[in-house]
Amino acid sequence: MLTVGNVIRGVAVDLDYQGQGVVRHDNYVIFVKGLIDGEEAEIKITKLNKNFGQGVVLKLTKKSKHRINHKDEVLGSCDMIHVDPIKQLEWQVRITEETMKKIGKIDFKIEHILSNNITSNYRNKNVFHVMDEPFLKLGLYDLSGRNLIAVDSFVLADDKTNEVLKYISENSVLIDPNKLKHIAFRTNLKKEILITLIATEDHFLGKGELLTKLKKIPNVVGITLNIKDNPKSILGKVSKVLFGENLITEPIGSMEMLVSDRSFFQVNLPVIQMAYQMIKEKIEKNQYIIDAYSGNGSIGFYLSDTASKVVMVESNIESVEMARLIKDKYNLEKVEVIDAKAEEIIKLLDADVLIVDPPRNGLMPEFIETVLTKSFKQIFYLSCDAKTLARDLAELTKAFDIEDIIPIKMFYHTSELETLVILKKK
Structure with a gap:
């Protein structure tokens, strides 16, 4: 036995x-x-x-x-790095098809997968954990998710993040690991970086010395201190600016998105722009668009130049504030940003096109119930969880036909499953 x-x-x-x-x-x-x-x-x-x-x-x-040996294969954050990239693509297509069929009872043959074939150094946001040692060392969790492994480089992080990681590992700063818990890095295509120290208190051993050293790094646009107020969450509700400003810009189409340390933004910009362009090409000009779960509005802003109106719906206040700043910066009268829960406000809205990019738990049942009564001609569903996507599609297909299911290889070397589904009214 x-x-x-x-x-x-x-x-x-x-x-x-x-x-x-x-x-x-x-x-x-x-x-x-x-x-x-x-x-x-x-x-x-x-x-x-x-x-x-x-x-x-x-x-x-x-x-x-198909096995590849890599030093980062011990890390839980790249749990498929031991599998060659071509097999990773094949795996994602197969798993997406199987999940749609098993959970959603949807038998759909996937013809292609969206990828730019860049397999490393693609992440513009990374969070590292402070090791329980007197001198600052940053780490990531192993495959078990229980033990931290010290790192001075990370295969998925972009070059600027790895430059700062190496710099921190080479400069021994005495800290209190019971108070300083994580450090987050957000970068852009201009090689600028926003650094966020995440601590349980405003004051901790090594804060001043660490700040002095971080200021010397080229292209640091801001350093913030975020107060961790919940052990189950990385970021707390309050961030304080220690240097520069709590803002980094990232180009999307002809605009620059504004991103703070607490606002949501896409982690692999070149690949998500490929998905945005695909959506744009599928939508006729002068359509009324609702962008639900809009984050800081990157999808809606990308589509705004060819739309008659774009209404963004988001409940995260930091993301709402960023979206409103972008709208005002470019004087976009045809864009409206609504601070509300999508499942509640959707009852009062209607449009030609609905775009949804929900969190991992998918769409709320009441949101879907309302959508089925509306006059949307098209729905574009961007998903980060194939299981909840399949569950939601089983309901949406009561009133909509699936035109295409496109897996997106957003995160090579991980088991993350990103998908774009295009639906049209029956």
């Missing part, structure tokens, strides 16, 4: 939706991180329930031709 602690020899027969190897043994399905289908390994069982289990690789006895 299989028990926790047993060591088995198994062959992975599949890669699941989290990029884990799937091993079948004694009527159990064992999920193993870091194992590719076709590979054989000695596996230690770490968790078991009635039918499923979790295991870790002790020794790889047969390697896949």
Whole structure:
């Protein structure tokens, strides 16, 4: 009988939706991180329930031709870096199709995936955790999500972030790791950087020395201090400017987006702009557009030059404020920014086109119920979770037909599943 602690020899027969190897043994399905289908390994069982289990690789006895060795494969934030990029694309297409069919009962053949084929150094926002050591070291969690590993570079972070990471690791600053908890970096295509120190208190050991050193870094547009007020969240509600300003700009189309340390903005700008352009080409000119869950308005602003009107709906006040600043900066009278919950305000709105870019938990049931009664001709659904997308599409397809499902390879080397779905009124 299989028990926790047993060591088995198994062959992975599949890669699941989290990029884990799937091993079948004694009527159990064992999920193993870091194992590719076709590979054989000695596996230690770490968790078991009635039918499923979790295991870790002790020794790889047969390697896949799709395996790539990389120093960052120990990090949970790049849980598929051991898989070659072409297989990552194939995996995402297959998992998206299977998820649509299993959860949404939607049988749709995906013909293409959106990617710019840049597999590293693409993230413009990164958060690193302060190690529990007297001199400042930054780290990321391992595959288990429990242990921090010190890093002075990160394969997914852009060059500017890696420059600052290296600088911090080379300058020993005495700090209190019980108060300084994280450091976040937000960069742009101009190689500028906004640095946010995240601490439980306004004053902590090393604050002054760290600030002095960070100011010396070229192209630092701002340094902020965010007060962590909830152990379950990285960022707290309050940020204070220590240097420069709490603002960084990023070009989208012909405009510059304004982004603060707490406002939402896309992490891989070149790829999301490809999706925005695809949306733009699918919408006729002079259409009335509602952009729900709009963040700082990047989609709506990108579409505003060809639309008759764009109404943005967002409930995060920092993002709303950024969107209003951008609207005023460019004197965009045809753009309206509404501070409200999408599921509530949608009852009072209607338009030709609806764009939704909800958080991971997808659309609220009452939002979908209302949408089904409206006269939208098209819906563009940008999703960051294939399961909730499939669930929502099962409801939306009561009144809309799916025109296309396009997986977006936004985050190479991760199991994140971004998708664009285009729907049209039946």
